[in-house]
Every structure is written in structure tokens, then in C-alpha cells.
Amino acid sequence: MNPSPVIEVCGLAKEFTIHAQGGLRIPVFSGLSLAVSAGECVALHGPSGCGKSTLLRALYANYQADSGRILIQHRGGLVDMVAAEPRVVLAVRRHTLGYVSQFLRVIPRIAALDVVAEPAVRNGIARDQARERAAALLARLRIPQRLWHLPPATFSGGEQQRVNIARGFILDYPALLLDEPTAALDVDNRDTVAQLIEEAKARGTALVGIFHDQALRERVSDRVFDLESARTIV
Amino acid sequence: MSDGLSGYNFAYLDEQTKRMIRRALLKAVAIPGYQVPFAGREMPLPYGWGTGGIQVTAAVIAPGDVLKVIDQGADDTTNAVSIRRFFSRTAGVATTTRTADATLIQTRHRIPERPLTEAQIIVYQVPIPEPLRWMEPRESETKKMHALLEYGVMQVKLYEDIAHLGRITTSYDYPVRVNGHYIMSPSPIPRFDNPKMNQMAALQLFGAGREKRIYAVPPYTRVESLDFDDYPFEIQRWDQHCALCGASDSYLDEMVTDDHGGRLFICSDTDYCGERRAAGHRGDTDLPANPAPRTAP
Amino acid sequence: MIATLADDPANGATNGDIPLLQVRDLGHSYGSRIGCRDITFDLYPSEVLGIVGESGSGKTTLLSCLSGRLPLSQGTIHYDTRTQGLVDLAALSEAQRRLLTRTDWGIVHQSPRDGLRMAVSAGANIGERLMAVGARHYGQIRDTARDWLQRVEIQPDRIDDLPSTFSGGMQQRLQIARNLVTGPRLMFMDEPTGGLDVSVQARLLDLLRGLVDDMNLSVVLVTHDLAVARLLAHRLMVMQGGVVVESGLTDQVLDDPHHPYTQLLVSSVLQV
Numbered sequence: 001m002n003p004s005p006v007i008e009v010c011g012l013a014k015e016f017t018i019h020a021q022g023g024l025r026i027p028v029f030s031g032l033s034l035a036v037s038a039g040e041c042v043a044l045h046g047p048s049g050c051g052k053s054t055l056l057r058a059l060y061a062n063y064q065a066d067s068g069r070i071l072i073q074h075r076g077g078l079v080d081m082v083a084a085e086p087r088v089v090l091a092v093r094r095h096t097l098g099y100v101s102q103f104l105r106v107i108p109r110i111a112a113l114d115v116v117a118e119p120a121v122r123n124g125i126a127r128d129q130a131r132e133r134a135a136a137l138l139a140r141l142r143i144p145q146r147l148w149h150l151p152p153a154t155f156s157g158g159e160q161q162r163v164n165i166a167r168g169f170i171l172d173y174p175a176l177l178l179d180e181p182t183a184a185l186d187v188d189n190r191d192t193v194a195q196l197i198e199e200a201k202a203r204g205t206a207l208v209g210i211f212h213d214q215a216l217r218e219r220v221s222d223r224v225f226d227l228e229s230a231r232t233i234v
Numbered sequence: 235m236s237d238g239l240s241g242y243n244f245a246y247l248d249e250q251t252k253r254m255i256r257r258a259l260l261k262a263v264a265i266p267g268y269q270v271p272f273a274g275r276e277m278p279l280p281y282g283w284g285t286g287g288i289q290v291t292a293a294v295i296a297p298g299d300v301l302k303v304i305d306q307g308a309d310d311t312t313n314a315v316s317i318r319r320f321f322s323r324t325a326g327v328a329t330t331t332r333t334a335d336a337t338l339i340q341t342r343h344r345i346p347e348r349p350l351t352e353a354q355i356i357v358y359q360v361p362i363p364e365p366l367r368w369m370e371p372r373e374s375e376t377k378k379m380h381a382l383l384e385y386g387v388m389q390v391k392l393y394e395d396i397a398h399l400g401r402i403t404t405s406y407d408y409p410v411r412v413n414g415h416y417i418m419s420p421s422p423i424p425r426f427d428n429p430k431m432n433q434m435a436a437l438q439l440f441g442a443g444r445e446k447r448i449y450a451v452p453p454y455t456r457v458e459s460l461d462f463d464d465y466p467f468e469i470q471r472w473d474q475h476c477a478l479c480g481a482s483d484s485y486l487d488e489m490v491t492d493d494h495g496g497r498l499f500i501c502s503d504t505d506y507c508g509e510r511r512a513a514g515h516r517g518d519t520d521l522p523a524n525p526a527p528r529t530a531p
Numbered sequence: 532m533i534a535t536l537a538d539d540p541a542n543g544a545t546n547g548d549i550p551l552l553q554v555r556d557l558g559h560s561y562g563s564r565i566g567c568r569d570i571t572f573d574l575y576p577s578e579v580l581g582i583v584g585e586s587g588s589g590k591t592t593l594l595s596c597l598s599g600r601l602p603l604s605q606g607t608i609h610y611d612t613r614t615q616g617l618v619d620l621a622a623l624s625e626a627q628r629r630l631l632t633r634t635d636w637g638i639v640h641q642s643p644r645d646g647l648r649m650a651v652s653a654g655a656n657i658g659e660r661l662m663a664v665g666a667r668h669y670g671q672i673r674d675t676a677r678d679w680l681q682r683v684e685i686q687p688d689r690i691d692d693l694p695s696t697f698s699g700g701m702q703q704r705l706q707i708a709r710n711l712v713t714g715p716r717l718m719f720m721d722e723p724t725g726g727l728d729v730s731v732q733a734r735l736l737d738l739l740r741g742l743v744d745d746m747n748l749s750v751v752l753v754t755h756d757l758a759v760a761r762l763l764a765h766r767l768m769v770m771q772g773g774v775v776v777e778s779g780l781t782d783q784v785l786d787d788p789h790h791p792y793t794q795l796l797v798s799s800v801l802q803v
Contacts, residue, residue: 019791063787086766108733386663462669
């Protein structure tokens with residue numbers, strides 16, 4: 001086991017202030033701590049609205065935490081995603097921290113194959129090689145070949161989600177965040193996603209995920225992090 | 235030499251005005267190709283008829299000068315005749331049509347074929363002194379472009395010629411670079427005459443009356459015509475020789491001789507043509523007319 | 532594999548540790564009226580900074596100050612030049628500044644008419660910057676112009692056509708080519724997709740994304756369109772009343788806005 005965690009969260013707090021409603025404050029969590037080691041998969045748990053997605057987004061620095069630290073092992077050093085400059089955060093996302101969201105943000109005019117290949121190309125992998133890798137993943141996730149060269153805007157929800165998953169797994173990130181990756185998928189594809197996660201774990205990827213699918217959760221996660229108890233404990 | 239018209243100062247302009255113009259001329263000579271503003275006066279002829287050239291001539295002419303005035307190469311056109319008479323009456327100077335005899339030559343649209351000498355001054359009439367005006371309408375901006383030698387746009391103009399017509403077709407007022415620095419309008423002389431400006435022995439002065447600008451090229455100064463490496467500058471050439479004197483090295487004008495398509499090509503420089511004929515050269519006036527001037531490939 | 536990627540200097544965060552542009556306390560006043568004030572930021576190589584805000588928020592004033600088209604009333608701008616390193620732009624002579632503007636910088640105006648010479652051909656528009664820095668070989672200038680027309684998805688055989696015969700989207704792409712031909716490092720863009728049809732806009736955005744990546748361009752992008760900002764900008768500055776009210780990573784600012792004005796701006800976007 002890797003001695004120091006890949007992802008380490010210390011005393012994290014997040015609340016939203018809605019100015020349109022007279023500065024209404026919505027606290028989500030506070031004093032939250034969590035460590036994830038290489039090769040480990042942690043499933044976030046708790047009732048709807050307890051802040052699972054918010055935590056995941058805060059880990060990706062998509063949401064700005066109010067206090068606390070999120071330390072990510074990045075290129076031999078530690079980066080605090082709460083305090084890091086935007087360009088450092090982008091470098092962490094590019095090289096170290098992957099994220100599979102629930103919904104695909106469609107980029108106009110770009111073919112599915114290139115949407116998937118893009119993170120690899122941005123990381124300096126030759127376009128042809130990146131496309132090969134993207135094609136292999138799309139095939140594995142059962143996206144019909146005739147769709148590869150079309151922009152995913154018109155794809156079904158399930159197809160879009162699989163394109164999104166392929167995009168998330170095109171690179172072997174040291175850390176990966178998964179937000180309900182199998183919500184709209186059939187049994188076969190769920191199995192493929194489970195395999196992809198297991199392969200990532202075997203490579204030493206640290207994973208944090210939200211899995212509503214209990215079977216998947218039990219299959220891939222090493223432990224469950226309960227947000228309800230985590231925030232009441234502090 | 236007569237005393238000139240009574241009631242007028244020598245050469246029409248008052249002495250203070252001439253000094254003002256001479257100061258501008260000195261500055262222009264000191265900064266070759268640079269347009270010097272001057273307080274141009276109203277002259278007794280309309281703008282566009284040579285008001286700038288006349289003021290420059292008036293400022294430099296001296297009682298001993300011999301004046302020649304040409305318009306499109308000819309001494310006998312209306313404009314040339316009236317300007318010559320103007321100085322003959324207001325300055326009482328001698329006039330001539332012979333290039334060799336003149337000490338001062340005022341010209342519109344030509345440089346004489348006979349090479350000028352150190353003892354001569356040539357004054358050009360300039361309608362639009364600003365060569366960048368075609369691309370940039372703002373005076374404040376063209377001044378800045380000259381100051382910073384930002385001359386890319388001049389090349390754009392020549393580029394457009396080649397792109398649309400296969401060669402540089404700008405045939406008169408072809409922009410030049412003076413002394414490796416300022417880009418200058420040579421006035422609407424044919425580009426045939428551009429090479430004559432380079433290292434010319436005579437002092438070249440330019441006057442623009444409407445725009446009130448004076449500029450100059452001192453003797454023996456480098457004057458280069460703009461071009462591209464793969465489309466070098468070249469002068470116009472003709473298949474014909476002068477129908478009157480047989481010259482093959484002068485700028486030819488095309489003359490329509492009848493209503494049946496009959497044409498003649500003759501020297502634009504009437505003095506040059508006349509001198510050659512006096513020396514016994516003859517052209518073939520029966521030469522059938524051929525197509526218009528063309529540029530050698 | 533990760534290790535080889537991380538070692539690639541062209542793709543990591545380790546390159547560009549020196550900002551290309553350093554802006555400190557910048558401000559411009561129109562008489563007693565404030566255009567923008569107290570603007571401070573660093574722009575790093577290959578970074579796209581979006582400036583968003585509504586009309587009158589000062590974003591165009593800021594862009595004009597940055598690109599040297601408006602004098603500063605306060606503050607400084609330093610630029611990392613190729614030859615002299617970091618210099619105070621105010622200390623450069625006008626000649627140096629103008630040379631910088633037409634070689635190392637580019638400006639894309641909202642209206643192509645402000646950025647193109649409408650009276651000369653597309654090829655001349657692209658070639659002008661080359662000729663301005665001394666290109667004197669017609670054939671080579673044309674080859675470069677054709678190449679750039681292709682890169683911005685304009686048929687190379689349109690090279691001798693006037694920009695006025697082009698559609699709005701083509702004119703905008705021509706304006707981009709005209710700027711990029713000298714290989715600039717910094718581009719200023721003022722609403723580059725404004726006034727274009729949505730489908731034309733998408734094509735232009737796609738093209739811009741590719742060019743920014745391929746050429747490692749740094750861009751200051753002014754837009755009121757948050758979707759454009761999300762697609763192109765790495766980070767955002769939100770302006771209101773001449774000052775920056777919020778700044779940060781693009782998706783953070785748009786997905787988790789903190790300032791009341793940013794929240795209003797984000798919640799005002801129509802969903803399709």
C-alpha cells in the first residue's frame with residue numbers, strides 16, 4: 001500500500017449563499033476529512049441532498065470550498081486544490097485528476113471520437129494514437145461505430161454517458177472522480193464500467209465515486225464514506 | 235532680359251514668402267523625401283494647375299536663370315506656355331524649350347530624356363504628395379507611419395496589382411524609397427522616368443500647392459522603386475520607334491491620326507525629338523500602328 | 532505513460548512560470564467617469580482569460596488599455612518580450628510598441644470591418660503583416676496566405692476576392708488569419724463571435740479552440756456570452772461598474788458563483 005494518500009481532505013467546509021434570496025445561507029458540510037490511497041476506491045454515501053455531488057465537485061475544484069484543504073499528489077508534490085491558482089488546478093486536472101460527470105457537456109461540431117480523444121491529445125499524445133485508444137474504449141462501451149464520427153449532441157442519454165465515461169478513462173489518471181457513472185446504463189455496460197474501474201484500481205488509481213447502483217458499489221468500492229455521519233461526527 | 239511686369243515683386247511672390255518657402259526647401263533637402271509643410275499662397279491660377287510648382291520656382295528663380303517649362307514632356311501645351319509666360323513677365327527671366335540650355339525646369343508629369351546636370355534644378359508639380367494616402371486616409375496616421383517607417387501597406391498596393399493583373403501595373407506615380415528611408419510620391423511621372431531620379435545630378439524639388447507640402451531629393455541620392463524579389467521593378471517598353479525621330483529609348487505617346495484607326499507613336503519629350511531630327515535622325519512615319527504600349531515579359 | 536506525459540515540457544504546468552502579461556492596478560477614466568479601475572492579474576503563456584460582464588461594465592475599456600489603444604490613467608502593464616524579457620509597456624517607444632502590436636500581438640475586433648482592409652483582397656489582408664515586417668517575395672507571401680486561408684477553413688481559391696464578398700463568419704475567420712500569420716503569442720479578442728448566427732458561431736469557436744491549442748496562444752477574450760467563455764476561457768474575470776467583482780477558474784465561477792452580480796449573470800442565461 002502506498003504510504004501517503006493520493007487524495008487527502010482535511011477539515012473541508014462548504015456552504016452556498018444565495019444572494020437573490022436575501023443572502024440565504026445553505027450549509028452543506030463542514031469539518032470533513034477523508035484520505036484515499038493509491039489503488040483504493042471510496043464510495044460516497046448518504047441520502048439525497050447530503051452533499052455527495054458537492055464534495056465530488058469540490059474535490060475537482062469545480063466548487064470552491066470555504067475552508068479546509070484538499071491535497072492531491074501531483075507530479076511528485078502536493079497541490080491544495082482549495083488554494084491553488086487556476087492554472088495549477090488545470091494542470092492537476094490535465095495530468096492527475098480525472099472526472100466522470102453525470103452529464104456530457106457537448107462541444108459543438110466535434111465528433112464523439114474526438115471528444116473522447118481530446119484529454120489524451122491535450123496531454124501530448126499523437127492524435128492518431130489518441131483516436132485509436134478512443135476507438136477501443138468506445139467499442140468496449142458498445143457505442144456503434146457509425147456514431148463515432150458524429151457530434152454526440154443528438155445521442156441518447158445512455159450513449160452520451162458512455163462517451164463521457166470513455167473520455168474519463170482515456171488517460172490513466174492517478175486519481176479519478178466518478179459521479180454516478182452507470183445511472184443510465186444497461187447491465188452489460190454496467191459490467192464494462194465495473195471492469196474499467198477494477199482495471200484502474202489495479203493500476204493504482206485512487207477513486208472516489210457516487211454509486212447509486214448497490215451491486216456496482218459493492219463490487220468496486222473498498223470502503224464507504226458516509227457523509228451524514230462524517231459531518232455529524234465533527 | 236526685360237524688367238518684368240511693373241507693380242509686382244520679382245517672380246510675383248513677396249520676399250518674405252520666398253524666404254519662408256526657401257526655409258522649407260532647405261529642410262526638405264536636408265531630409266530627403268520628407269514632406270515639409272509650408273504656408274502656400276494663393277496663386278493666380280487654380281489648384282491642380284501647378285500652384286505648388288510655381289511657388290517653388292518663384293522661390294528659387296534668380297535673374298540669370300533660364301527657365302524651361304514642360305507639361306507631359308511638351309513645351310507647347312497650354313499649361314507650359316502660360317507658366318513660362320508668367321515668369322517671363324513677372325521675373326523677366328529668359329526662357330527656353332531646350333533642356334540643355336535651361337538652368338531651371340518646371341515639369342508636370344515627365345522628366346526630360348536628356349540627362350540633367352549639376353547646374354540644373356528640376357521642379358515637379360505634385361497633385362497628391364502623400365504616397366500612403368491610397369491605403370490610409372488619416373493624415374495623423376500617415377505621419378506616424380512615415381516617422382516609424384511602417385511601409386508594409388505600400389507593398390500591399392503592389393501585391394494587389396500582381397494578384398489581379400499578373401504584374402505590377404502601376405504605371406505612373408510609382409512609389410519610391412529615397413535614400414533608403416522615406417517613401418515618396420514621385421508625382422505622376424510615368425514609371426519609365428523613375429530610374430532617372432536615382433543618383434540624378436540635378437537637384438529635384440517637389441511642390442504640392444493644394445496640400446501645401448514641399449519635398450526634395452538632393453543631387454546624387456539613391457531613389458529606388460518599390461517591388462518584389464520575384465516581380466522586380468521594370469520600365470515600360472514599346473515595340474515601336476518614334477515615328478518622327480526613330481528613337482527607341484524614349485517615352486512614346488500614342489497619337490490618333492484619323493478616324494480609321496490610324497495611329498502614330500512619337501516621343502513625348504518634344505525637345506528631345508526635335509534635337510534628334512535636327513541631328514538627322516528620321517523615323518518611319520508610314521509605320522503601321524501596332525497595339526498599345528506594353529511591358530516586356 | 533503518465534510519467535512521459537508529465538515530463539513533456541510543452542504540456543505541463545511547469546512551462547510558463549513567467550507571466551506573459553503582468554497587469555497591476557490598471558485603470559482608465561473618461562474625464563471624471565471611470566471606465567475601469569484597480570485591475571490586477573497575470574496572464575501566463577497558453578492561457579485564455581475571459582472577461583465577462585454586461586455592456587458598460589468596462590470590459591472593452593480594459594481590453595483597449597491592454598492592447599495599447601487607450602492610455603492608462605493608473606497602473607502598469609509589463610509584457611515578456613521575446614528579446615528584452617519583461618518590459619514596462621509604458622517605457623517602450625511608440626515604434627517598439629507598434630512593432631509589438633503587429634508582430635507578437637493580434638487584435639480580433641467584433642466587427643471584421645474594423646480589423647480588415649475591405650478594399651483589398653483576402654490574400655493582401657493576410658500578407659500585410661508579412662510585408663510590414665519585410666517579406667518581399669510575392670510567391671512566398673501568396674503561399675503563406677493560401678495556407679492560412681485553409682487553416683481558417685476558407686477555400687484557397689478565394690485568395691483574390693475582396694472581403695466584402697465573404698459572409699460574416701468568413702470575414703471573421705479572415706480577420707483571425709490576418710492576425711495569426713506572424714505567429715503572435717498574445718491575442719486580444721473583442722466579442723469575436725458577436726453578431727454571427729449560432730451555427731456559424733459554433734464553427735468559429737471550434738476553430739479558435741483548435742488554433743489556441745495548436746499555437747499555444749495566450750488570449751484575453753472579452754465576451755458577454757457565458758457559453759463562449761466556458762468553451763474558450765481557462766479562467767474568468769467578472770466585471771461590473773468598471774471593477775472586477777469575481778475571478779477564478781472558468782467552471783468554478785460559472786458553476787459556483789459567489790458574488791451577487793455573478794449569480795445574477797449566471798442565472799440570467801437562457802437554457803436551451
